[in-house]
Amino acid sequence: MRILAAGDAFVSTDLLKKAVRAELAVSPDFRELSLAWPVEPFGPVGGVHEASGTEEQVIAALDGAEVAITQMAPFTKKVFAAAPGLRMVSVCRGGPVNVDLVAATEAGVAVTFAPGRNAAAAAEFAIGMLLAAMRRIATSSAELLAGTWRGDYYSYDKAGIEVEGTTIGLVGYGAIGSRVARVLAAFGAHVLVSDPYADQDRVRADGAEPAELDDLLRRSAAVSLHARLTDETRNLIDERRLGLLPHGAVLVNTARGGLLDYAPLAEALRAGKLGALALDVYDVEPPPPDWPLRDAPNVIATPHLGGASRQTADRAARIVAEEVGRLARGEKLVNVANPDVLGR
Known part of the structure; x- marks a missing residue:
């Protein structure tokens, strides 16, 4: 052969x-x-x-x-x-x-x-991004290395949030999303799952609650995307759906750049609508030099490493x-x- x-x-x-x-x-x-x-x-x-x-x-x-x-x-x-x-x-x-x-x-x-x-690698990476964003691990590290000691992160209004007891929404429930759900459930999170094609009994067996997407967004303090990119899911999280998130919510995308409308993100971060944003995938890869999120607050960005x-x-x-x-x-x-x- x-x-x-x-x-x-x-x-x-x-x-x-x-x-x-x-x-x-x-x-x-x-x-x-x-x-x-x-x-x-x-x-x-x-x-x-x-x-x-x-x-x-x-x-x-x-x-x-x-x-x-x-x-x-x-x-x-x-x-x-x-x-x-x-x-x-x-x-x-x-x-x-x-x-x-x-x-x-x-x-x-x-x-x-x-x-x-890459399901195991991508699931671990997504959880790492969630933790880093929810507890300000990556951004505070970058600021410290740049010479700024952010003691104010210990103030109540700027402190991070724990996984345990927090409602976290997962959009997509394939090989990666299901692994993330089981780990978060073990951490003590209340996990919501939006995936119309997932076996809802399996979702419940993994310790999560099935939810319609808009309801998931309204209820989740943090949201992680794990759907495949199709014509149906392109720009699934657009400006309207971003507006459904609770003020200060954390958003993580380690799946596909096209799932997310990137245009409103910088303003959502500056206004505090998004408390933190963690990205491993982008609508344009690599992002251009004038990318609006380069100087937006509370952004974690990695160069498409989820499966690496x-x-x-x-x-x-x-x-x-x-x-x-x-x-x-x-x-x-x-x-x-x-x-x-x-x-x-």
């Missing part, structure tokens, strides 16, 4: 190759491509989103490959047209956003992905390698994004 391993500085080519070798009885014929992400930001390439590298790089690297395994390489209509022998693209991400699924299906190429690969754990990279490589093994053994593929192609 000829396989293209298109790695990057996080899920490396060597890591992908090692995982595949562990799955196959015979060592495959590898083609290799190393991409510049995350040193260089991802972006749209040839009609797909969040990709690294060029179509021409991928076409040249495929060189007759039957299988491609990658995290970031763009697989577009142009790439599929140039690779008639390709049978499967296995993407080690929670969703194959770097693959044109319509073109893949038309070409008869199965596309697999790695759901839950070594275990995530190891797990991602293992998941795509398992799909390669299934293909080689003639077994049914598990995590297929375009199942209509399987009958061909």
Whole structure:
């Protein structure tokens, strides 16, 4: 089997190759491509989103490959047209956003992905952001290192809030949101969950309370976003819904930038409507130099690190390698994004 391993500085080519070798009885014929992400930001390439590298790089690297395994390489209509022998693209991400699924299906190429690969890392990161924002950990640290001792943070009106006994709302209840809920419930929080597609009995079993979104926002002292970005959820938290939050509420977005309307956030922070804002994802990545939130108060901002754990990279490589093994053994593929192609 000829396989293209298109790695990057996080899920490396060597890591992908090692995982595949562990799955196959015979060592495959590898083609290799190393991409510049995350040193260089991802972006749209040839009609797909969040990709690294060029179509021409991928076409040249495929060189007759039957299988491609990658995290970031763009697989577009142009790439599929140039690779008639390709049978499967296995993407080690929670969703194959770097693959044109319509073109893949038309070409008869199965596309697999790695759901839950970063669920533990992302859940831990979201909880860390909640704690940092609710207790002013990150902002007070930055101020102290800049030379300012904020003793006034011990005054009642500026002090942080505890998780225990606090109502915290989670928007989205997949692999990440459900983990966050269980941890917060263990902390003693009253957890509200808004997700119309979640099993409501499971939500209750995890110690949380199902709620309609607007009701959740009105009742929550802190809100963390965990929904997938779709046409339905784009700008889900807009200016109207921000206005529903209690005065001084904490808002955390470690999911997708497009879930949140960023335009009103700076003013909401300055007016005290938002007590703190913690972000790991953005409507534009990286944010531009004139980004309004750079000088807004009580902002924590990290460069899209929620899934950045070594275990995530190891797990991602293992998941795509398992799909390669299934293909080689003639077994049914598990995590297929375009199942209509399987009958061909």
